[in-house]
Amino acid sequence: MGKGRYLLKRLIYIVFVFFIISILMFFIYKSMPGDPVESMLGSLKTSMRPDAYQELYDRTAERLGVNQPLPVQYFAWISNMLTGNFGYSTQYQRQVIDVIGAPMFNTIMLNLFTMIVVFLVSIFLGIATAVHKNGVFDKGVQVVTIVGYSIPSFIIALLAIFAFAVKIPIFPISGIRTPGSEATGIAAALDVAWHMALPVLVMSVSGIGGITRYVRASMIDALRMDYIKTARAKGLREKTVIYVHAFRNALIPIVTITTWWIIGLFGGSVVIESVFLWNGLGKMLIDGLMNRDFSIVLTMQMFYVLLSLAGNVLMDIAYTIVDPRVRLEN
Amino acid sequence: MAEKKKRAPRRSTMGKAAQRMMVGGMPQEEEEILQSPMRMALGTFLHDKVAMAGVFCFLIIFLCCIVLPFFYPIDLYYQDVTQANVAPGFGMIKVPSAMQGKAQDISVGSTFSVGLDTEGNVYEWGTFPTDKLKNIPSSEETGKLVMVSAGLDHVVAANEDGQVFTWGNDRMGLSQVPMELEMGGAHIKQLEAGYQISLALTEEGKMYNWGSQYLLNISYPEGVQGNIEKFAQSTNIVMVLTKDGEIVPLSANTSSAYTKIPEDIQGSVVDFDLTDESAAAVTSDGRVHVWGNNVNGTLNVPEEIQGRVVSVSAGRYHFSVILDDGSVVSWGDNTHGQASAPALSSAAKQVDAGYYASYAITEDGRVTSWGLDGYLMGTDNLGRDVFRRLLVGGRMTMTVGAISVIISTIIGILVGGISGYKGGKVDNLLMRLTEIVSSVPFLPFCIILSSILGNSIGETQRIILIMVILGVLSWPGIARLVRGSVLAEREQEFVTAAKALGVKEFGIIFRHIVPNIITVIIVNATLDFATCMLTESSLSFIGFGVSEPNATWGNMLNGAQNGTVIENYWWRWVFPSVVLGLCTISINCIGDGLRDAIDPKSKER
Numbered sequence: 001m002g003k004g005r006y007l008l009k010r011l012i013y014i015v016f017v018f019f020i021i022s023i024l025m026f027f028i029y030k031s032m033p034g035d036p037v038e039s040m041l042g043s044l045k046t047s048m049r050p051d052a053y054q055e056l057y058d059r060t061a062e063r064l065g066v067n068q069p070l071p072v073q074y075f076a077w078i079s080n081m082l083t084g085n086f087g088y089s090t091q092y093q094r095q096v097i098d099v100i101g102a103p104m105f106n107t108i109m110l111n112l113f114t115m116i117v118v119f120l121v122s123i124f125l126g127i128a129t130a131v132h133k134n135g136v137f138d139k140g141v142q143v144v145t146i147v148g149y150s151i152p153s154f155i156i157a158l159l160a161i162f163a164f165a166v167k168i169p170i171f172p173i174s175g176i177r178t179p180g181s182e183a184t185g186i187a188a189a190l191d192v193a194w195h196m197a198l199p200v201l202v203m204s205v206s207g208i209g210g211i212t213r214y215v216r217a218s219m220i221d222a223l224r225m226d227y228i229k230t231a232r233a234k235g236l237r238e239k240t241v242i243y244v245h246a247f248r249n250a251l252i253p254i255v256t257i258t259t260w261w262i263i264g265l266f267g268g269s270v271v272i273e274s275v276f277l278w279n280g281l282g283k284m285l286i287d288g289l290m291n292r293d294f295s296i297v298l299t300m301q302m303f304y305v306l307l308s309l310a311g312n313v314l315m316d317i318a319y320t321i322v323d324p325r326v327r328l329e330n
Numbered sequence: 331m332a333e334k335k336k337r338a339p340r341r342s343t344m345g346k347a348a349q350r351m352m353v354g355g356m357p358q359e360e361e362e363i364l365q366s367p368m369r370m371a372l373g374t375f376l377h378d379k380v381a382m383a384g385v386f387c388f389l390i391i392f393l394c395c396i397v398l399p400f401f402y403p404i405d406l407y408y409q410d411v412t413q414a415n416v417a418p419g420f421g422m423i424k425v426p427s428a429m430q431g432k433a434q435d436i437s438v439g440s441t442f443s444v445g446l447d448t449e450g451n452v453y454e455w456g457t458f459p460t461d462k463l464k465n466i467p468s469s470e471e472t473g474k475l476v477m478v479s480a481g482l483d484h485v486v487a488a489n490e491d492g493q494v495f496t497w498g499n500d501r502m503g504l505s506q507v508p509m510e511l512e513m514g515g516a517h518i519k520q521l522e523a524g525y526q527i528s529l530a531l532t533e534e535g536k537m538y539n540w541g542s543q544y545l546l547n548i549s550y551p552e553g554v555q556g557n558i559e560k561f562a563q564s565t566n567i568v569m570v571l572t573k574d575g576e577i578v579p580l581s582a583n584t585s586s587a588y589t590k591i592p593e594d595i596q597g598s599v600v601d602f603d604l605t606d607e608s609a610a611a612v613t614s615d616g617r618v619h620v621w622g623n624n625v626n627g628t629l630n631v632p633e634e635i636q637g638r639v640v641s642v643s644a645g646r647y648h649f650s651v652i653l654d655d656g657s658v659v660s661w662g663d664n665t666h667g668q669a670s671a672p673a674l675s676s677a678a679k680q681v682d683a684g685y686y687a688s689y690a691i692t693e694d695g696r697v698t699s700w701g702l703d704g705y706l707m708g709t710d711n712l713g714r715d716v717f718r719r720l721l722v723g724g725r726m727t728m729t730v731g732a733i734s735v736i737i738s739t740i741i742g743i744l745v746g747g748i749s750g751y752k753g754g755k756v757d758n759l760l761m762r763l764t765e766i767v768s769s770v771p772f773l774p775f776c777i778i779l780s781s782i783l784g785n786s787i788g789e790t791q792r793i794i795l796i797m798v799i800l801g802v803l804s805w806p807g808i809a810r811l812v813r814g815s816v817l818a819e820r821e822q823e824f825v826t827a828a829k830a831l832g833v834k835e836f837g838i839i840f841r842h843i844v845p846n847i848i849t850v851i852i853v854n855a856t857l858d859f860a861t862c863m864l865t866e867s868s869l870s871f872i873g874f875g876v877s878e879p880n881a882t883w884g885n886m887l888n889g890a891q892n893g894t895v896i897e898n899y900w901w902r903w904v905f906p907s908v909v910l911g912l913c914t915i916s917i918n919c920i921g922d923g924l925r926d927a928i929d930p931k932s933k934e935r
Binding site (some may be wrong): 013017020021024028031146147149150151152153154158159162165166173174260263264266268270271275282285286297300301304305307308309 | 762765766768769770771772773774775777778779781782783860864867868871872874887890891893896897900903907910911914915917918919922
């Protein structure tokens with residue numbers, strides 16, 4: 001089976017999964033407390049005459065389609081969702097689509113920077129510890145990484161705030177940019193970067209802990225293979241052996257774990273955004289839940305689902321790149 | 331065999347010889363060869379220093395959380411703003427040795443105490459809620475002080491000329507001592523600092539009050555002012571004892587539990603005092619009468635003291651009395667030992683109870699104290715003891731983690747076992763299901779479910795809901811693992827044998843195959859336990875997990891989300907963080923150690 005057909009098959013499957021999850025989401029949507037018609041009409045119930053209100057109620061119910069059978073409602077809902085009509089946010093008094101732009105950008109920026117830091121550090125650390133297995137450096141890194149992935153990120157966040165924002169005040173405690181700052185261009189970008197330093201640091205520490213251990217383990221496995229002996233016997237330089245022959249093969253398990261980690265990263269940034277008051281999707285989700293603004297909540301949830309499915313697609317593509325055997329399987 | 335025996339003594343060293351003496355002449359080497367894989371794994375695990383350190387650390391935390399709450403009981407609903415944000419430390423009732431033998435007056439404040447010796451020197455000790463309390467006026471300024479009283483965060487004192495001084499918190503009008511008292515000349519009989527209020531009584535029976543009247547609205551019924559013998563105050567009410575032996579509440583609102591004063595004692599009362607929820611009065615026949623709300627047993631007067639009581643003094647939830655033979659007795663709340671009055675060396679002259687402690691001054695001027703000495707780990711913003719909440723919080727965090735892991739492991743074994751053994755369509759279906767569940771973004775989904783489903787249910791149901799959500803969403807990992815192991819095991823001979831014997835499929839999977847892969851499952855469950863604890867803490871931390879007043883390590887940190895708390899009240903986040911971190915690190919170490927022990931190949935990594 002070729003690469004294309006493999007990917008196509010996975011894609012069809014993922015679309016199928018998406019619909020299954022969206023049905024699940026729809027039921028959550030339906031089980032949300034409160035009558036959608038009543039919440040739409042708001043305070044009109046008290047100000048209008050009962051018979052006129054009833055008439056308006058029926059008309060709104062008709063328009064919203066809550067009287068129709070569930071499958072019909074589901075298809076109406078999912079087509080709205082897919083066309084970007086996420087509903088009306090009671091909290092911001094605007095369409096959801098208009099308010100999620102900035103937070104989405106902020107969250108993606110935060111996670112992207114974290115990813116870059118984590119990859120740079122953990123791949124370097126993982127390879128270095130695997131090559132010098134059981135050395136002093138390796139043992140030290142092992143201890144640090146087990147601490148890094150055992151301690152919850154919010155505790156690291158508290159420690160980081162205490163150390164770098166309270167005791168040595170070099171970074172701001174929270175927020176995304178200096179309040180009242182009129183800076184534009186590069187100055188504004190630097191301001192955001194300055195605010196982003198602590199959250200990125202905190203999220204990186206947790207990420208580095210886990211990923212380094214995986215990189216190290218799969219590198220050690222790869223380095224024990226016969227083809228490494230062959231490569232060395234051929235007289236290849238040690239660098240080529242490690243970075244080309246061993247690392248390429250070690251990548252397969254790393255790709256799997258990385259995908260799960262990225263999905264978890266976006267989910268986990270909910271906590272970090274809440275600690276650092278980072279105006280991202282996670283904070284928006286929590287604010288939405290606190291204010292019972294369910295259009296926002298549902299859009300956020302949809303975003304997370306799409307993200308994890310996109311992660312799955314990316315994983316499949318990455319597999320076909322790093323592992324030629326995938327094309328032959330199935 | 332014979333040859334071996336002959337050779338053995340020659341090889342033995344001093345250590346081996348000693349070992350032989352202890353265990354007898356058993357051939358050690360042969361036994362090692364015969365070890366079962368299980369025992370070998372156990373041996374490896376026991377020699378893994380990191381893992382054993384983890385076991386040790388986890389066991390200590392676990393035992394502390396299970397055993398210590400019996401010695402340090404906690405009322406989850408208890409709150410007390412007077413004890414809010416107290417720094418860790420002891421010595422709240424450690425009377426300065428310079429005062430011993432010449433104590434004149436002593437008074438208990440919220441978390442500190444103030445004392446006065448016969449020479450008029452002022453002593454302060456304990457944890458000070460505000461640094462202004464250290465600005466004690468100099469003796470040149472005050473003259474010889476004879477009376478002192480401590481309140482929430484301020485102190486009032488009077489000298490022998492009847493001049494009144496105050497220091498500590500100076501807001502809410504607390505520094506505005508009435509002119510007559512500031513000038514001196516009045517014969518001050520009683521002086522008390524309360525919750526943002528100060529009260530004074532002269533020999534003539536006239537009462538003064540200054541400070542905030544926000545909580546205590548004082549109004550004098552007709553004929554009371556000028557006829558007062560003694561007053562008593564709590565955070566809710568001020569009451570006075572008139573010179574005719576009657577108790578009168580100084581409150582416009584007359585329908586509280588305190589005001590239901592027993593009619594038959596009116597006219598014969600000699601002393602009385604108020605706790606936060608109740609009142610006690612001593613009549614001339616030496617009996618104690620109590621009324622009010624029976625919170626923490628403040629109304630349960632010990633029967634044997636009736637008829638012998640001379641005077642009474644009250645703290646927040648306890649009473650201390652002096653009997654006619656000079657001994658002291660306390661009853662009421664005993665959380666901090668404030669109801670366990672010690673035996674005194676000589677007869678008590680005066681007993682001062684306040685907040686959570688009591689002091690007794692004996693005839694020879696010595697002071698004995700009992701009650702709250704301090705908080706090991708400080709208190710939080712609602713005045714709750716962080717140490718006690720840490721203990722019950724640990725129990726809750728571990729219970730939630732353990733039950734979630736049990737749920738997810740059971741689902742994982744079922745799905746993985748059936749999927750791996752059956753293969754084909756069933757396998758395909760179950761694995762797609764696993765994939766769907768693991769595609770659901772975990773933390774956001776937990777937050778949404780706990781917020782939507784947990785909105786209208788009670789606290790206990792909410793805890794169960796959190797366990798179920800965590801368990802039901804975290805099984806895919808273990809299911810994949812079990813499936814992989816079952817795939818490897820199902821071709822073994824013992825499975826064929828079981829099939830031949832006609833064992834049902836269900837029996838083959840769960841009776842024959844699963845016991846063979848139980849070690850893998852245990853390792854994974856251990857690591858999952860740490861993960862579930864982390865997830866629960868994260869959820870509780872952002873306020874979507876176990877909710878107050880139930881404590882977990884996560885929701886104890888919930889209040890620490892702002893810079894002020896992180897900077898000023900370090901004890902509120904350092905202790906829960908350290909314990910949670912230690913606990914998850916040790917569990918992960920145990921899990922890693924178990925995996926290394928069971929699968930020696932993984933140790934080479």
